[in-house]
Amino acid sequence: xxxxxxxxxxxxxxxxxxxxxxxxxxxxxxxxxxxxxxxxxxxxxxxxxxxxxxxxxxxxxxxxxxxxxxxxxxxxxxxxxxxxxxxxxxxxxxxxxxxxxxxxxxxxxxxxxxxxxxxxxxxxxxxxxxxxxxxxxxxxxxxxxxxxxxxxxxxxxxxxxxxxxxxxxxxxxxxxxxxxxxxxxxxxxxxxxxxxxxxxxxxxxxxxxxxxxxxxxxxxxxxxxxxxxxxxxxxxxxxxxxxxxxxxxxxxxxxxxxxxxxxxxxxxxxxxxxxxxxxxxxxxxxxxxxxxxxxxxxxxxxxxxxxxxxxxxxxxxxxxxx
Amino acid sequence: xxxxxxxxxxxxxxxxxxxxxxxxxxxxxxxxxxxxxxxxxxxxxxxxxxxxxxxxxxxxxxxxxxxxxxxxxxxxxxxxxxxxxxxxxxxxxxxxxxxxxxxxxxxxxxxxxxxxxxxxxxxxxxxxxxxxxxxxxxxxxxxxxxxxxxxxxxxxx
Numbered sequence: 001x002x003x004x005x006x007x008x009x010x011x012x013x014x015x016x017x018x019x020x021x022x023x024x025x026x027x028x029x030x031x032x033x034x035x036x037x038x039x040x041x042x043x044x045x046x047x048x049x050x051x052x053x054x055x056x057x058x059x060x061x062x063x064x065x066x067x068x069x070x071x072x073x074x075x076x077x078x079x080x081x082x083x084x085x086x087x088x089x090x091x092x093x094x095x096x097x098x099x100x101x102x103x104x105x106x107x108x109x110x111x112x113x114x115x116x117x118x119x120x121x122x123x124x125x126x127x128x129x130x131x132x133x134x135x136x137x138x139x140x141x142x143x144x145x146x147x148x149x150x151x152x153x154x155x156x157x158x159x160x161x162x163x164x165x166x167x168x169x170x171x172x173x174x175x176x177x178x179x180x181x182x183x184x185x186x187x188x189x190x191x192x193x194x195x196x197x198x199x200x201x202x203x204x205x206x207x208x209x210x211x212x213x214x215x216x217x218x219x220x221x222x223x224x225x226x227x228x229x230x231x232x233x234x235x236x237x238x239x240x241x242x243x244x245x246x247x248x249x250x251x252x253x254x255x256x257x258x259x260x261x262x263x264x265x266x267x268x269x270x271x272x273x274x275x276x277x278x279x280x281x282x283x284x285x286x287x288x289x290x291x292x293x294x295x296x297x298x299x300x301x302x303x304x305x306x307x308x309x310x311x312x313x314x315x316x317x318x319x320x321x322x
Numbered sequence: 323x324x325x326x327x328x329x330x331x332x333x334x335x336x337x338x339x340x341x342x343x344x345x346x347x348x349x350x351x352x353x354x355x356x357x358x359x360x361x362x363x364x365x366x367x368x369x370x371x372x373x374x375x376x377x378x379x380x381x382x383x384x385x386x387x388x389x390x391x392x393x394x395x396x397x398x399x400x401x402x403x404x405x406x407x408x409x410x411x412x413x414x415x416x417x418x419x420x421x422x423x424x425x426x427x428x429x430x431x432x433x434x435x436x437x438x439x440x441x442x443x444x445x446x447x448x449x450x451x452x453x454x455x456x457x458x459x460x461x462x463x464x465x466x467x468x469x470x471x472x473x474x475x476x477x478x479x
Contacts (some may be wrong), residue, residue: 068448103431104431104445104447131467132431132468135433135467135468136444136445174467174468175470176464177465177470177471177473186465186470186472187470226471227469227470227471283407284408285407285469286428286429286430287430289429
C-alpha cells in the first residue's frame with residue numbers, strides 16, 4: 001500500500017471513529033494522538049481505558065486551604081480525586097502533582113495534602129511546586145517536604161520503563177511585569193541554572209526515548225495578558241526537539257487546553273479545587289465563582305496518561321470527578 | 323463578573339465606564355481604551371466549557387469578551403485596594419511620612435512586594451491588610467509576587 005493510500009485509510013478510520021465519539025456521552029474525555037492528530041472521545045461508563053506498558057496519573061492545583069466560592073471544601077474534592085484513582089482497574093505506576101498543592105503554603109495545608117496522598121494505592125508521588133507553594137519562603141518548606149532526591153531548587157528527572165521524565169520548576173523568583181496593566185511578561189521562568197542542568201540531563205539519551213516534561217505554569221504561551229506562559233520555555237524545548245515524542249504536562253490554569261507542535265504535545269490538567277475562566281473570557285483569571293454545587297465536580301478532575309507501545313505517543317485521558 | 327457591582331458602588335467613590343474615563347489618561351490608558359472598545363462579543367463562549375468537542379483543541383485567540391471595563395477610584399485616602407487582580411489606584415501619590423495601607427478584596431491571595439524588596443506584605447488573603455510607612459521621597463514600584471502581571475506604584479513627595 002502506498003503512503004497516500006495508507007493516509008486515506010487512516011483518515012477514513014479517523015472520521016468514522018470521530019462520528020462514533022460524537023454519539024457517546026459520559027463522564028470523561030479521552031484524548032488520543034493518532035498520526036499527529038489529536039482526537040477526543042467522551043468516555044462511556046465501563047469504557048476500558050488503554051492498556052499499555054504502564055500508566056500514571058497527573059493531578060494538579062489542589063489548593064488545599066482555599067475555602068471560597070465555588071468550592072468551600074477543596075480537601076474533600078482532592079480526596080475524591082484520590083478515591084477515583086484508587087478505583088481504577090489498572091493502577092497507575094505513580095502520580096504526578098503539578099503544583100499549587102496548597103493555597104497559602106501553610107504547614108497544615110502541606111500536611112493535609114500529604115495525608116490524603118498517603119491514602120493513594122500507589123505510594124510514589126512526584127511533585128513540582130506551584131507559585132502558591134513557594135511564595136512565602138522561596139520554596140524552603142516545599143523542598144523540605146517534597147524535595148527529597150531532587151536537584152538545585154527542586155528540579156528532577158527519572159526513568160520509568162524506557163520513558164524519561166523531567167520535572168521542571170518555573171515558579172521561583174517571578175519577576176515583575178513591566179508597566180501597569182498590559183505589557184511586560186510576568187511569566188514563569190526556569191532560569192539559567194535549571195536550563196544548563198536540563199541540557200546536560202538529556203544529552204546522553206537516544207532520540208527515540210519518549211520524554212515527559214511536567215511543570216506548573218504552562219511551557220507554552222497561552223495568554224500573555226494573564227501571565228500564562230514561561231519566559232524561557234523555548235530554550236528548554238530547544239534541548240528536546242531532537243526527541244521523537246515529547247509530552248508536556250502543566251497545571252496552573254485549572255482547565256484543559258491542548259496544543260500539538262511537531263513532536264510535542266502540550267496539555268494542561270484540570271484542578272481538583274476550582275475552575276478558572278478560559279483565556280480572555282473574564283476580566284481576571286480568578287476562580288469561576290458561580291458554578292452550581294451540583295455542577296462543580298464536572299469541572300474538576302485529573303489526567304490519566306498511558307504509555308501504550310514504544311514509538312507511539314502517550315495517550316491522555318481526562319476525566320472529571322463525576 | 324458584574325454581579326458584585328452594587329457592592330462596589332458603595333465601596334468606591336466613583337464607578338465609571340472606561341469610555342467615560344477622561345482624567346489622567348496616559349498613553350497606555352488610551353491604548354487600552356482603544357483595545358477594549360474594539361473588542362467584540364462575537365467570540366464569547368461559556369467559561370469552563372467541558373472541552374468535549376474539537377473546538378478546544380486549538381488555542382483560543384480571543385480578545386477579552388467584556389465590552390466595557392470598570393475603572394474604580396478608591397475613596398479612602400492612602401489606601402490601595404486589591405481587587406479583580408489589580409491595585410487600585412495603580413499609582414498613589416503621598417507625602418513623605420505617610421502610612422499606606424493595602425487591603426485585599428479579592429477572593430484569591432495577593433502580595434504587595436516592592437521591586438527592590440524594600441517592603442513585602444507576604445501573603446494577603448481575602449480582607450487581610452498590610453501597612454508600610456514611606457519616610458523617604460521617591461518612586462516605589464511594587465507588584466504581586468503571585469501574579470506578577472499586577473503592578474503598582476507609590477510616589478512619595
